[in-house]
Amino acid sequence: MSMDIHAVNDHHDAHADHEHHHEESFVSKYVFSMDHKTISRQFLITAVVMAVVGMMMSVMFRLQLAWPHEGFALTNFILGDKWAPKGVLDPNMYMALVTLHGTIMVFMVLTGGLSGTFSNLLIPYQIGARDMASGFLNMLSYWFFFASSLVMLLSCFIETGPASGGWTVYPPLSAVAEFMPGSGLGMTMWLVSMSLFIVSSLLGGLNYIITVINFRTKGMSMTRLPLTIWAFFITAILGVLSFPVLFSAALLLIFDRSFGTSFYLSDIIVNGAPLEQTGGSPILYQHLFWFLGHPEVYIILLPALGLASEIIAVNSRKPIFGYRAMIGSMLAIGFLSFIVWGHHMFITGMNPFLGSVFVFTTLLIAIPSAVKAFNYITTLWKGNIQFTPAMLFAIGLVSTFISGGVTGIILADSALDIPIHDTYFVVAHFHIVMGLSAILGMIGGVYHWFPKLFLRKMNKTMGYIHFWITFVCAYGVFFPMHFLGLAGVPRRYYTNSEVPMFDNLMDINVLITCFAIVGALGQLIFLFNFFYSIFRGEKAEQNPYNSNTLEWTTPMAHTHGNWPGALPVVHRWPYDYSKPGEEADFIPQTVPLRPGEVDGGGH
Amino acid sequence: MVQLLIYLAIALLIITVSQLARVFELAAELKGGHKNKPTERENRNNGRLWLVYLVAFFSFILWQLLNYGPRTLPEAASESGVKLDWLFNFNMIIIFIVFIITHILLFFFAFKYYGRDNNRATFFPHNNKLELIWTSVPAAVLAVIIFLGLKLWTEITTPADDTKSEVIEIYTKQFDFTARYAGKDNVLGKANYKLVIGANVLGLDSADVNGHDDKIVKGELHLPLNKEISFKIRSQDVIHSVYFPYHRAQMNSVPGMTTLIHFKPTITSADMRKRLKNDKFDYYILCNKICGTSHYAMKMLVVVDSPEEYAAWLAKQPEFLPATAKTAAITEPTAAEPKKEEKGM
Numbered sequence: 001m002s003m004d005i006h007a008v009n010d011h012h013d014a015h016a017d018h019e020h021h022h023e024e025s026f027v028s029k030y031v032f033s034m035d036h037k038t039i040s041r042q043f044l045i046t047a048v049v050m051a052v053v054g055m056m057m058s059v060m061f062r063l064q065l066a067w068p069h070e071g072f073a074l075t076n077f078i079l080g081d082k083w084a085p086k087g088v089l090d091p092n093m094y095m096a097l098v099t100l101h102g103t104i105m106v107f108m109v110l111t112g113g114l115s116g117t118f119s120n121l122l123i124p125y126q127i128g129a130r131d132m133a134s135g136f137l138n139m140l141s142y143w144f145f146f147a148s149s150l151v152m153l154l155s156c157f158i159e160t161g162p163a164s165g166g167w168t169v170y171p172p173l174s175a176v177a178e179f180m181p182g183s184g185l186g187m188t189m190w191l192v193s194m195s196l197f198i199v200s201s202l203l204g205g206l207n208y209i210i211t212v213i214n215f216r217t218k219g220m221s222m223t224r225l226p227l228t229i230w231a232f233f234i235t236a237i238l239g240v241l242s243f244p245v246l247f248s249a250a251l252l253l254i255f256d257r258s259f260g261t262s263f264y265l266s267d268i269i270v271n272g273a274p275l276e277q278t279g280g281s282p283i284l285y286q287h288l289f290w291f292l293g294h295p296e297v298y299i300i301l302l303p304a305l306g307l308a309s310e311i312i313a314v315n316s317r318k319p320i321f322g323y324r325a326m327i328g329s330m331l332a333i334g335f336l337s338f339i340v341w342g343h344h345m346f347i348t349g350m351n352p353f354l355g356s357v358f359v360f361t362t363l364l365i366a367i368p369s370a371v372k373a374f375n376y377i378t379t380l381w382k383g384n385i386q387f388t389p390a391m392l393f394a395i396g397l398v399s400t401f402i403s404g405g406v407t408g409i410i411l412a413d414s415a416l417d418i419p420i421h422d423t424y425f426v427v428a429h430f431h432i433v434m435g436l437s438a439i440l441g442m443i444g445g446v447y448h449w450f451p452k453l454f455l456r457k458m459n460k461t462m463g464y465i466h467f468w469i470t471f472v473c474a475y476g477v478f479f480p481m482h483f484l485g486l487a488g489v490p491r492r493y494y495t496n497s498e499v500p501m502f503d504n505l506m507d508i509n510v511l512i513t514c515f516a517i518v519g520a521l522g523q524l525i526f527l528f529n530f531f532y533s534i535f536r537g538e539k540a541e542q543n544p545y546n547s548n549t550l551e552w553t554t555p556m557a558h559t560h561g562n563w564p565g566a567l568p569v570v571h572r573w574p575y576d577y578s579k580p581g582e583e584a585d586f587i588p589q590t591v592p593l594r595p596g597e598v599d600g601g602g603h
Numbered sequence: 604m605v606q607l608l609i610y611l612a613i614a615l616l617i618i619t620v621s622q623l624a625r626v627f628e629l630a631a632e633l634k635g636g637h638k639n640k641p642t643e644r645e646n647r648n649n650g651r652l653w654l655v656y657l658v659a660f661f662s663f664i665l666w667q668l669l670n671y672g673p674r675t676l677p678e679a680a681s682e683s684g685v686k687l688d689w690l691f692n693f694n695m696i697i698i699f700i701v702f703i704i705t706h707i708l709l710f711f712f713a714f715k716y717y718g719r720d721n722n723r724a725t726f727f728p729h730n731n732k733l734e735l736i737w738t739s740v741p742a743a744v745l746a747v748i749i750f751l752g753l754k755l756w757t758e759i760t761t762p763a764d765d766t767k768s769e770v771i772e773i774y775t776k777q778f779d780f781t782a783r784y785a786g787k788d789n790v791l792g793k794a795n796y797k798l799v800i801g802a803n804v805l806g807l808d809s810a811d812v813n814g815h816d817d818k819i820v821k822g823e824l825h826l827p828l829n830k831e832i833s834f835k836i837r838s839q840d841v842i843h844s845v846y847f848p849y850h851r852a853q854m855n856s857v858p859g860m861t862t863l864i865h866f867k868p869t870i871t872s873a874d875m876r877k878r879l880k881n882d883k884f885d886y887y888i889l890c891n892k893i894c895g896t897s898h899y900a901m902k903m904l905v906v907v908d909s910p911e912e913y914a915a916w917l918a919k920q921p922e923f924l925p926a927t928a929k930t931a932a933i934t935e936p937t938a939a940e941p942k943k944e945e946k947g948m
């Protein structure tokens with residue numbers, strides 16, 4: 001392994017000159033690479049694979065929900081005779097699929113995948129740094145992530161099946177193997193996988209924070225950072241502060257499972273006999289879990305919002321509206337996200353007064369979120385909108401962010417949460433606001449930065465088709481779920497056919513599943529376009545969208561150290577689009593201010 | 604065979620789409636368009652599609668409201684449930700208005716301002732007045748929402764006065780619910796999980812005389828009309844949730860603690876059948892917290908009776924330790940120390 005951890009700061013301007021000195025081996029170039037661009041691609045490809053797995057899982061359990069107890073060749077083909085005899089999904093496997101789908105989507109795809117890809121790609125590029133603060137830790141971060149994903153996937157192949165207590169794995173269900181097959185070895189593997197994931201996330205996060213603080217190029221003050229960087233920066237801080245708490249939650253659970261402690265266990269009977277372990281509280285776990293769990297949804301969402309900010313500004317050919325308000329609202333969201341976790345626990349028997357406090361803090365978050373939404377909409381106003389596929393996805397994100405966000409106002413109201421907690425209304429809410437928004441933002445980011453990732457372009461027309469299919473199916477799948485929830489359908493039910501009260505809802509489930517299948521097929525277009533373009537796509541030019549940010553000043557090659565010569569010097573904020581009195585409708589950050597010109601949106 | 608066909612179909616689909624995409628791209632290039640910058644025509648088409656989407660999306664929602672709306676839960680069958688529904692509708696109207704307005708703006712702007720070749724965007728980086736408006740208006744609306752919400756929440760969660768309520772315990776385990784009525788004294792006897800052996804399914808402590816007249820009922824939960832019911836909820840294994848969808852009430856059952864809810868049923872089962880014109884209608888408790896393999900089948904029938912029917916039904920249920928059996932039981936030593944029952948909220 002070559003020791004090029006040094007390749008980060010200004011002192012290495014001469015770097016390019018000795019480029020040829022260390023010809024890298026295949027292993028150090030593509031496998032154990034410490035280059036932020038390669039690591040970014042590693043994260044992306046891993047995440048794409050995991051997303052396909054997560055999506056296939058959702059298709060299988062959607063088939064079961066629409067046509068309960070019917071056999072499907074696809075299900076049988078994937079799961080085999082043990083878990084899907086004659087193609088009928090086994091109830092334990094159903095629970096396991098839901099659990100892994102949630103875990104994979106939330107952690108592997110939208111935390112590791114999203115932050116890992118774009119923080120790694122864009123932080124050094126957009127702040128003008130040669131690489132991350134520590135390339136070595138960065139490499140470790142990826143390989144821990146890889147190991148974590150691998151353990152999670154391997155847990156699908158064990159005798160008792162993978163973890164199946166829901167992605168939140170509440171004890172005692174997850175703590176005592178007798179309560180559910182998935183609470184045996186599968187749960188152990190889940191915990192191992194998550195522990196690896198947390199290590200990965202911390203290594204990555206610390207690196208992102210340090211890099212943003214220390215390695216900004218000359219002139220790149222904090223208020224000249226693109227909003228993407230602000231988003232990644234705040235996200236990293238959230239992760240570093242909250243993931244350790246998840247780790248402690250997991251650690252105590254490991255103790256309870258394997259070493260006879262009783263942090264979470266009390267007054268329990270197993271197989272007709274009282275359990276020795278007693279005196280703990282299952283609610284403690286929920287507090288610890290959601291102390292991460294809620295910031296986690298912003299860890300997922302903020303990077304997507306950051307990507308969308310950049311994409312929307314560039315393609316509207318306008319400055320993002322209210323740049324400082326956008327930073328302020330992200331900071332406010334980040335801060336508040338630490339004091340709202342109790343809104344997941346209104347009906348756990350938590351003290352109702354404490355519940356009231358969480359209602360208050362949670363509804364406060366709606367204010368900065370509303371500001372962001374209005375700012376995006378205003379950015380479109382009087383723009384000259386270039387509909388690249390990325391732009392379509394970014395506008396889609398604004399839509400889902402709003403329509404999922406408003407139902408949050410209902411759920412955050414503790415009284416109103418009582419009858420809809422844990423129903424499909426919640427499933428609709430969080431998929432739209434977090435799942436869809438983040439995945440739309442992430443895909444938009446892939447289209448937009450593909451030239452920087454792989455030096456080639458993705459096919460635009462296929463991108464259009466992909467977007468419209470995805471966006472139609474997205475609401476087609478998740479909007480009707482609100483109605484299921486309001487009809488009282490609980491989530492995590494293997495079938496709705498056991499309770500007569502749901503008999504008249506079958507057609508809704510069928511419609512949802514049809515949309516889900518078409519939506520999943522639509523992703524094949526993306527996958528084809530993605531992998532084809534990596535190898536055969538058209539070569540990209542240097543600055544394909546006429547953007548202002550620094551990544552487009554790097555040559556269209558994967559240069560070690562990013563800029564062959566000196567690092568660029570920054571003179572202005574990144575949003576000088578269509579500035580009056582200027583010929584071009586964009587002014588890169590490297591262009592000095594004219595005499596008398598005011599930076600940051602003044603004119 | 605079918606599988607093979609499916610794969611073939613998928614492969615064909617991809618090939619078709621990719622070839623079509625190529626053709627489009629080539630055509631655009633021939634017209635002098637830049638390959639990867641959207642042409643004005645592409646901008647216009649996508650802009651129009653946003654408009655189409657707007658109309659289709661709203662129509663789809665309207666269709667769902669008309670078609671699915673009537674299938675959501677019927678009117679609330681409890682006193683607090685009615686208030687809850689009112690507040691729910693109030694909030695729903697607010698968010699619906701916000702949703703509609705923002706979506707019209709978002710999709711309409713996307714259409715109206717699609718990129719033209721000889722056009723330039725307006726430089727509009729910020730505006731303090733606008734930003735103040737859309738910070739303070741949501742803040743004011745939220746203040747109302749918070750105020751109304753917390754008022755109702757406090758009302759619903761203030762513990763019931765057990766001397767004036769019907770006290771009923773709900774005991775959960777994988778995968779059923781058991782009810783315990785407090786009997787003549789309206790006080791539940793103490794219980795301890797270590798005593799759950801054989802027929803003593805709830806672990807009642809026979810040393811506590813309050814428990815002797817308790818009535819343990821499986822299968823059906825009967826509730827009297829128009830009387831506050833105070834539920835004490837316990838669990839013997841994992842966390843479950845006692846969810847009364849029709850009464851808009853829900854509380855988790857947590858091993859190691861007793862949780863509380865209370866509500867007053869206002870519509871009997873018979874009455875509800877008439878109102879819904881459905882003589883098969885029944886109230887239910889559903890388990891609404893993932894609790895194991897058969898979570899989806901964990902439920903209990905709920906029957907809301909008129910006070911007379913309720914009294915008659917209750918009289919028929921056996922007591923835990925009828926007076927005749929009492930003397931024998933009390934002399935037996937108990938297996939473990941009784942435990943204080945109320946713990947936490």
Ligand code: HEM
Binds near residue numbers: 098106165434
């Ligand atoms: C292909 C599109 C998707 C479909 C059709 C889908 C569908 C579903 C369904 C039906 C459930 C089960 C609900 C339940 O029984 O509780 C579920 C659970 C879940 N999904 Fe998705 N989903 C999709 C994409 C996503 C994405 C992008 C995310 C990322 C946030 C996500 C995150 C989750 C989570 C966290 C759960 C909860 C798992 C649990 O209950 O433990 N899903 N999804």
Ligand SMILES: [Cu+2]
Binds near residue numbers: 344
């Ligand atoms: Cu939360």
Ligand SMILES: [Cu+2]
Binds near residue numbers: 890
């Ligand atoms: Cu249950």
